[in-house]
Amino acid sequence: MPELPEVEVVRRGLARWVRGRNIDAAEVLDPRSVRRHAPGPDDLRANLEGARVLDVVRRGKFLWMPLVEAGDDAGAVPPFALMAHLGMSGQLLMEDPALPDEKHLKIRLTLSPATDTDGSPMPTELRFVDQRIFGGMFLADLEPTPDGAPGGLSETGMPLLPSEAAHIARDPLDPAFSFDEFYRRLRSRRTGIKRALLDQGLISGVGNIYADEALWSAKIHFARPTDTMRRADALRLVETARDVMTRALAAGGTSFDSLYVNVNGASGYFARSLNAYGREGEPCLRCAEASRTTLIRRDSFMNRSSYSCPVCQPKPRNGRW
DNA sequence: ACTTATCCCTGTGGGC
DNA sequence: TGCCCACAGGGATAAG
Numbered sequence A: 001m002p003e004l005p006e007v008e009v010v011r012r013g014l015a016r017w018v019r020g021r022n023i024d025a026a027e028v029l030d031p032r033s034v035r036r037h038a039p040g041p042d043d044l045r046a047n048l049e050g051a052r053v054l055d056v057v058r059r060g061k062f063l064w065m066p067l068v069e070a071g072d073d074a075g076a077v078p079p080f081a082l083m084a085h086l087g088m089s090g091q092l093l094m095e096d097p098a099l100p101d102e103k104h105l106k107i108r109l110t111l112s113p114a115t116d117t118d119g120s121p122m123p124t125e126l127r128f129v130d131q132r133i134f135g136g137m138f139l140a141d142l143e144p145t146p147d148g149a150p151g152g153l154s155e156t157g158m159p160l161l162p163s164e165a166a167h168i169a170r171d172p173l174d175p176a177f178s179f180d181e182f183y184r185r186l187r188s189r190r191t192g193i194k195r196a197l198l199d200q201g202l203i204s205g206v207g208n209i210y211a212d213e214a215l216w217s218a219k220i221h222f223a224r225p226t227d228t229m230r231r232a233d234a235l236r237l238v239e240t241a242r243d244v245m246t247r248a249l250a251a252g253g254t255s256f257d258s259l260y261v262n263v264n265g266a267s268g269y270f271a272r273s274l275n276a277y278g279r280e281g282e283p284c285l286r287c288a289e290a291s292r293t294t295l296i297r298r299d300s301f302m303n304r305s306s307y308s309c310p311v312c313q314p315k316p317r318n319g320r321w
Numbered sequence B: 001a002c003t004t005a006t007c008c009c010t011g012t013g014g015g016c
Numbered sequence C: 001t002g003c004c005c006a007c008a009g010g011g012a013t014a015a016g
Helices: A004-018 A041-048 A179-188 A193-197 A208-218 A231-250 A285-289
Strands: A023-028 A051-053 A057-059 A062-069 A080-085 A090-095 A105-111 A125-130 A136-144 A160-162 A297-301 A304-308
Touching (some): A004 A062, A004 A090, A004 A231, A023 A051, A062 A160, A080 A090, A080 A160, A179 A231, A193 A231
Antiparallel strands (some): A023 A105, A051 A062, A057 A062, A080 A136, A090 A125, A105 A125, A136 A160, A297 A304
């Protein structure tokens, strides 16, 4: 279940392998993975072939690779982007072409030969594998960002942004993230705090796992109305979200099964560090320290599971938060 | 204009 | 053994 840390792990890995290389060939094995691209899969293939990858950029859970026509060093043609979203189960894998196709291989890019810093040959295939097909790829035009700030996290910090990702807010790890703006918009909402946390237009990168983890760490009930959030509450929540995602990033991401892997096919190790998510019926680690026996409960919320501690994250009976 | 519900997908696992 | 259903859930879009 890729959220910000997992997507950032993929972005960093991918950037190391593909920056500066040309796309020699593209192959769409399942047209359903070409999303939001009206001209269709064949147009996607035709535009990718012969393009050069400038960088790998992330904003929230969207990834994109700014591209130029190979050999267009004069910049005669404006850069465009190959957009990617991993959805629930998407993987971007760098692999040797000799490896057999994955069962759910959807799109294959063949890159120009390149050598690593130690002189060894780099893998030449970038494969998009996606079992549940909630993710996908498409082409987008790049526009200058309104404020001139980087369009997203990347090594080169290009101030270019696809319009399809322009509505995605900055994430808590983005240097351009503004808590003041987040808090102002949060207070103007008329909804619950977890729903707001999952709204990528308000704050990006947070999914169901890290939302539950941040709320648990900040001791906030998931249904608390956003307009009751005091500034200190919101600040604590953003800081816990930033903290848990930073630690997950350092651990290589969270993985419960083989669905999430980095570009080299390895899973992260953060799952063992979770305090709330997936721990229904297990003791709350915070309450246990206080010699209590409170158990983590699971609620159905927004058609998904919410894990929380009924003691640490209480819902007031009188309605006053 | 803003908030909420629905749908898109496939594999897994539990109940019967 | 096999069938059915719940579950996993990000995001676009329809509906309220």
